[in-house]
Amino acid sequence: MIKKKFGLAVKKYREQLGLSQEKFALSISMDRTYYASVESGKRNISLQNIEKIANGLNISLSQLFETIDTIL
Amino acid sequence: MIKKKFGLAVKKYREQLGLSQEKFALSISMDRTYYASVESGKRNISLQNIEKIANGLNISLSQLFETIDTIL
Secondary structure, eight states: OHHHHHHHHHHHHHHHTTOOHHHHHHHTTOOHHHHHHHHTTOOOOBHHHHHHHHHHTTOOHHHHHHHHHHOO | OHHHHHHHHHHHHHHHTTOOHHHHHHHTTOOHHHHHHHHTTOOOOBHHHHHHHHHHTTOOHHHHHHHHHHOO
16 A cells, blocks of 8 residues: 555655656666556555655655645 | 664653563563664664554654754
8 A cells, every 4th residue: 555655655756757657767867667566556665765866856755754644 | 874863863762661671672572682782773673563563652753753863
C-alpha cells in the first residue's frame, strides 16, 4: 500500500510542476521507465531515490511524507 | 548524507522507547545486523522497511522525516 501512496503523492507534485513523467525523470537523471514504475506504485524505492525525487519536486521529505500520510 | 541522518533519527526514537537495537529489531521482525547497519547510516533502506521502522516506533512517516529534515 505504501508504494501506491508514494506514487500518488509524487504524481500530484509532478503534475503541479506541469512536467511530463519523461521531462521530470530527465530533470533528476532518473531512468524514465524506473520513474514511471515508481509513480504507478510498483517500486519499493530506496531512501536516496526518495530524496532525489523530493529535491527534484522542490519539496522537503517531511512535506512529501505528510502528503503520503494523508492519502487513505 | 541522508542515510546517516535517517540512522540518527531512528536511533533517537528507538532510545526514547528504551529498547536495545536487538529488542527493537526483533519487535518488527527485522534482522538485527541489518537494523544495526540502518542506524549506523550504512543502508540505503527501502520504502517498505522505512514504514516498518516508523510503525515499530509508533510514529508517522511525516514525523520521522520532519526529524530527519531538522538534522544538519
